Amino acid sequence: xxxxxxxxxxxxxxxxxxxxxxxxxxxxxxxxxxxxxxxxxxxxxxxxxxxxxxxxxxxxxxxxxxxxxxxxxxxxxxxxxxxxxxxxxxxxxxxxxxxxxxxxxxxxxxxxxxxxxxxxxxxxxxxxxxxxxxxxxxxxx
Amino acid sequence: xxxxxxxxxxxxxxxxxxxxxxxxxxxxxxxxxxxxxxxxxxxxxxxxxxxxxxxxxxxxxxxxxxxxxxxxxxxxxxxxxxxxxxxxxxxxxxxxxxxxxxxxxxxxxxxx
Numbered sequence: 001x002x003x004x005x006x007x008x009x010x011x012x013x014x015x016x017x018x019x020x021x022x023x024x025x026x027x028x029x030x031x032x033x034x035x036x037x038x039x040x041x042x043x044x045x046x047x048x049x050x051x052x053x054x055x056x057x058x059x060x061x062x063x064x065x066x067x068x069x070x071x072x073x074x075x076x077x078x079x080x081x082x083x084x085x086x087x088x089x090x091x092x093x094x095x096x097x098x099x100x101x102x103x104x105x106x107x108x109x110x111x112x113x114x115x116x117x118x119x120x121x122x123x124x125x126x127x128x129x130x131x132x133x134x135x136x137x138x139x140x141x
Numbered sequence: 142x143x144x145x146x147x148x149x150x151x152x153x154x155x156x157x158x159x160x161x162x163x164x165x166x167x168x169x170x171x172x173x174x175x176x177x178x179x180x181x182x183x184x185x186x187x188x189x190x191x192x193x194x195x196x197x198x199x200x201x202x203x204x205x206x207x208x209x210x211x212x213x214x215x216x217x218x219x220x221x222x223x224x225x226x227x228x229x230x231x232x233x234x235x236x237x238x239x240x241x242x243x244x245x246x247x248x249x250x251x252x253x
Contacts, residue, residue: 048194056198
């Protein structure tokens with residue numbers, strides 16, 4: 001993939017059956033970032049995971065009531081940074097209040113945001129009137 | 142979710158015939174494992190050879206199975222993890238919780 005700006009903009013219904021599609025897009029992008037000097041296979045898995053977790057999160061915070069309920073995902077690939085935005089229409093949550101998992105007493109839930117925070121360079125969640133947005137950045141240097 | 146249950150040297154082996162475990166199918170996996178345990182099979186080896194991707198909900202489903210098996214005096218172990226799947230267990234330190242074997246032979250030999 002060339003280093004020119006590429007933007008992928010996807011809108012899916014709030015249903016988990018579309019997670020594979022979204023994750024696969026991330027995986028392909030990671031694998032084809034020719035100018036990324038790090039481990040592209042690892043990056044491909046991480047982008048699959050981060051997009052899957054972020055989309056799951058958005059779906060969980062929405063209630064699917066009909067085809068009008070959707071999650072929008074924008075992936076912007078720039079020369080030296082990857083920027084992902086996931087929009088949801090739910091109640092929203094405080095990302096700073098999400099605790100780090102207790103590794104000595106592992107729980108079934110609560111690892112998704114931890115993965116995003118650990119594997120990416122910055123994560124913010126902003127509540128807005130129209131929609132909430134989870135914004136994830138990963139340096140490609 | 143495509144799962145196969147087998148008996149191997151007296152062990153219950155659960156083969157996961159999926160490349161991907163995420164929030165779409167992890168609920169099925171958890172329910173299947175818990176049903177196995179409730180039906181009197183608390184010693185299970187989950188074979189993950191086919192699985193190339195697992196997310197937090199997949200790890201959670203296996204952890205739920207592990208806890209349920211332990212509560213019934215059994216054990217849930219894992220085998221044949223792909224390197225990137227194993228790295229997810231390392232990232233969450235769950236490799237210290239589960240017994241993880243290279244293959245089913247190793248799993249059944251160690252467990253007997």
